[in-house]
Amino acid sequence: MAWNWQVFCQETTTNEHVPGCLAGFAKGGDQTYLNWIITAWGWTLSVALSALVVALVAGLVVGTARTLTNNPVISRLATAWVELFRNIPLLVQIFLWYFVLPGIFLPLREIPSVVLVVLALGLFTSARIAEQVRAGIQSLPRGQRYAGLAMGFSTAQTYRYVLLPMALRIIIPPLTSESMNIIKNSSVAFAVSIAELTFFSRQSGEETGAPIEMYLAATVLYAISAFVINRIMTFIERRTRVPGFVASAGGGGH
Amino acid sequence: MLGSLDLSFFRWEVIGPFVAKGMWFSVWLTIIATLGGIALGTVLALMRLSGKTLLELPAAAYVNTMRSVPLVMVLLWFFLLIPFFIGRPIGPENSAVITFVAFEAAYFSEIVRAGIQSIPRGQVNAGYAMGMTYGQNMRLVILPQAFRNMLPVFLTQTIILFQDTSLVYAINASDLLKGLETAGKNYGRPVEAYLLAAIVYFIICWGLSFMVKRLQARIAIIR
Numbered sequence: 001m002a003w004n005w006q007v008f009c010q011e012t013t014t015n016e017h018v019p020g021c022l023a024g025f026a027k028g029g030d031q032t033y034l035n036w037i038i039t040a041w042g043w044t045l046s047v048a049l050s051a052l053v054v055a056l057v058a059g060l061v062v063g064t065a066r067t068l069t070n071n072p073v074i075s076r077l078a079t080a081w082v083e084l085f086r087n088i089p090l091l092v093q094i095f096l097w098y099f100v101l102p103g104i105f106l107p108l109r110e111i112p113s114v115v116l117v118v119l120a121l122g123l124f125t126s127a128r129i130a131e132q133v134r135a136g137i138q139s140l141p142r143g144q145r146y147a148g149l150a151m152g153f154s155t156a157q158t159y160r161y162v163l164l165p166m167a168l169r170i171i172i173p174p175l176t177s178e179s180m181n182i183i184k185n186s187s188v189a190f191a192v193s194i195a196e197l198t199f200f201s202r203q204s205g206e207e208t209g210a211p212i213e214m215y216l217a218a219t220v221l222y223a224i225s226a227f228v229i230n231r232i233m234t235f236i237e238r239r240t241r242v243p244g245f246v247a248s249a250g251g252g253g254h
Numbered sequence: 255m256l257g258s259l260d261l262s263f264f265r266w267e268v269i270g271p272f273v274a275k276g277m278w279f280s281v282w283l284t285i286i287a288t289l290g291g292i293a294l295g296t297v298l299a300l301m302r303l304s305g306k307t308l309l310e311l312p313a314a315a316y317v318n319t320m321r322s323v324p325l326v327m328v329l330l331w332f333f334l335l336i337p338f339f340i341g342r343p344i345g346p347e348n349s350a351v352i353t354f355v356a357f358e359a360a361y362f363s364e365i366v367r368a369g370i371q372s373i374p375r376g377q378v379n380a381g382y383a384m385g386m387t388y389g390q391n392m393r394l395v396i397l398p399q400a401f402r403n404m405l406p407v408f409l410t411q412t413i414i415l416f417q418d419t420s421l422v423y424a425i426n427a428s429d430l431l432k433g434l435e436t437a438g439k440n441y442g443r444p445v446e447a448y449l450l451a452a453i454v455y456f457i458i459c460w461g462l463s464f465m466v467k468r469l470q471a472r473i474a475i476i477r
Contacts, residue, residue: 202424
């Protein structure tokens, strides 16, 4: 089997070879598959990163709410949130946001579809992040909470100054894998025709008759994206480490 | 402001045939992928823990590759490559089964590896002190305890797997979601169909995860 990487220099409608593969980014230039895959990568990253912001904010709020022991209504609502978003497949949730909600609440039809996908992916992931946040807070010794309250802090202040600064550092490793998951999960947006990498692979593979090259390029871009996220999170983990608290890596054992 | 739902869609006579076939495939795919994934995943985990570079490296490469690629892309890859290698098309359903076993093996192998490593060192050494070989030690001492510890995680992974089977949408295999979607298109009620899909998946997954929680409390080994 021979590779055909020249296919990336083809114009996307006529399949003619375009000299200088990146012509499409200049004004009035011909759009090539190379232009398209770069744009698609941009969509993957923007969908994933915006969803990550939604997920972190919602996950932090819901996860914290689940640990409010003296407020059963709020903690039950938070538990319901987690159960709801965790037990429906992501693809079905995307269809819910894309078809069902605008079908019931008509004003939602005005919202661009990419926003709906970001909300779907973000809230789906928020349930998982909420679980990490809850586990992080609950892993702290109970005395920390009591100490905070004994100092005369309000509940909000106890969380702000005592519990969350430790809990959020503890959960950075699981948050790293969630951040990498969100890049991978953004591939499901192909189902509602967001022009991201998976949508690109399916479409261009069919149009050009060179699916292997297209899939390979998209797969490599996914792997690179996940790897970069991993490095960034490791950097954050190293910078925010509390000296002497977390057992240094490689230690322990028997 | 508010659209309306047509509740007459939610009747078994209307959607039954579509749901039954799709549901059967989704459940079957989940069971095969779980059993196949655990079997293949255990082999991969034992390879990675064998201490022999020749076995360790390929297993690690396989697991890490599978874990860094989105499932949808893996589905597309296998759907493209399997006919290419065996010389004839095998249909989206068979392709989905092979893909899921291969993909889930990577995830199950990480669970098995963590499970084996969670067995206290003393148990392993005790086995060797009794004069057991590596194989006997694994089979009689380590794996039985490890699998008992892993059972709740296996079941949780199976629930995630059941949710992930909906992604066979990418290669047009007819699963539960596809069945409901087809019913919705045939009767012109797509909104109701997707809503019903969400409800069905939710009830199944929520019920199963509730049972896993109960089980977890009962079978934990207390040390």
